Each structure stands twice: as C-alpha cells, then as structure tokens.
C-alpha cells in the first residue's frame with residue numbers, strides 16, 4: 256500500500272497536477288475569448304450591413320474626408336440629424352460637436368457606428384473591390400424564399416453574360432474549390448478579415464487556384480455561369496459572405512459601395 260502511494264506520488268507529483276490544471280484553465284479562457292471575439296466581430300459586421308449604401312456613396316462623393324462622421328450621424332439620427340450635419344458642414348470636428356438634443360442612447364449609437372466605420376473597412380474606399388469589372392445587374396434579394404420557402408436566399412445574385420470574368424473582392428486564403436450541389440462550381444475564400452467569401456454557379460474556375468494558397472484582391476476567381484441549382488436560371492454569380500460565427504450576411508450594401516469605388 257505504501258509502495259502504491261509512493262508510486263502515485265512519483266508519477267503525479269503535485270506540481271505536475273497544478274501545471275495541468277493551470278493549462279486547462281488557460282485553454283478554457285482562450286477558447287472563450289475567441290468565441291466572444293467572433294461573436295462581437297460578427298455582431299459588428301451585422302450592424303454594418305444595415306447601413307444604407309446610398310448614404311455612404313453620397314457622402315464619399317461629396318465629403319470624402321469626413322464621410323464616416325456624416326454616415327454615423329445620419330444612420331442613427333435620421334431625420335433629426337440636421338443640427339449635427341450643419342455643424343459638420345461648418346467645419347466643426349466630429350469630436351467637438353454639440354450633441355445636446357440627442358438622448359444618451361442615440362449618442363452612444365452614433366459613437367458606436369463611428370467606431371465600426373473606423374475599425375471595419377468594408378465601406379472604406381480601396382479596401383475591397385467589386386467582383387466584376389463590367390456594369391452588372393443585381394438587386395437586394397437576401398432573405399427571399401428559395402425551393403418553395405424551404406430555405407432563404409443568403410447572398411446577392413449578380414447577373415451578366417456567361418464567361419464574364421469574376422475577381423476576388425479581397426486578400427485571403429483559398430479554402431474550397433470545386434463542386435457542391437447548390438453552388439455548382441464554386442470557390443470559397445477565407446478573407447484576411449476572418450469572413451468566408453463564396454463565389455457560386457461559376458462556368459469555369461481559374462485553374463491556377465489551389466486550396467491552401469493565398470489569393471489577392473483582384474485575382475481571377477473564374478467565369479460566370481449557371482452551374483448547380485442555377486441550371487434553369489440566367490447566368491449569374493451568387494456572391495455570399497459568411498461571418499466567423501457561421502451566419503450568412505446580406506452583402507448588398509457593400510457590393511454597391513465597392514462597385515461605386517471600383518469605377
């Protein structure tokens with residue numbers, strides 16, 4: 256008995272038990288942090304996707320230096336944003352505006368959206384690009400019924416002719432290439448921003464692409480087609496963005512802004 260106790264002590268000295276316990280605790284904390292980070296990042300993208308592309312494009316056109324100030328205020332305070340907008344028009348810095356008249360929740364929201372526009376560069380000119388070079392037709396069909404209402408449309412369909420070249424919207428790593436039932440010939444890119452970019456119904460995939468390799472913004476993805484469940488529809492690119500938390504987001508307003516900035 257004494258020998259067994261002795262043996263146990265030699266195999267599992269207290270210090271090792273303590274080290275293992277600490278390592279497990281650290282792992283749990285890190286995993287939790289990653290999950291929380293992914294969630295807050297995903298929430299941020301979700302909130303950003305609700306900003307009107309028309310408002311962004313208008314202020315990038317007329318106030319390129321301070322478009323984020325205007326967009327944050329108008330997105331939260333419209334239609335009572337006039338007094339703040341006037342101050343910006345008079346050259347007052349965003350941080351020195353007279354916020355009186357705004358309730359504390361509105362004030363918090365304006366600051367939050369201003370922070371998002373600073374931190375997440377989806378709308379920032381030059382950071383992303385439109386996936387096609389030609390003017391193309393697309394509308395906001397995110398959430399529309401598919402397969403008789405069995406599932407929702409989780410992206411934007413961009414229409415053009417078969418064979419139209421399709422380019423990567425961002426820098427990233429090639430994660431999936433090839434066939435799937437709905438998407439047909441598809442390419443999936445893990446962006447440097449952590450999101451998954453999905454290009455579906457391709458007629459052909461750029462043969463130089465290899466899973467695991469990096470891809471740059473503007474590099475050729477393939478050509479437009481109608482493969483997969485698009486076989487009965489006109490040729491189009493189904494473009495989707497999946498957030499780190501697995502939610503497919505509406506890419507429409509980003510596409511609009513990228514298209515404007517890619518001209």
Ligand SMILES: [Zn+2]
Pocket residue numbers: 408410411412492493494
């Ligand atoms: Zn689609």
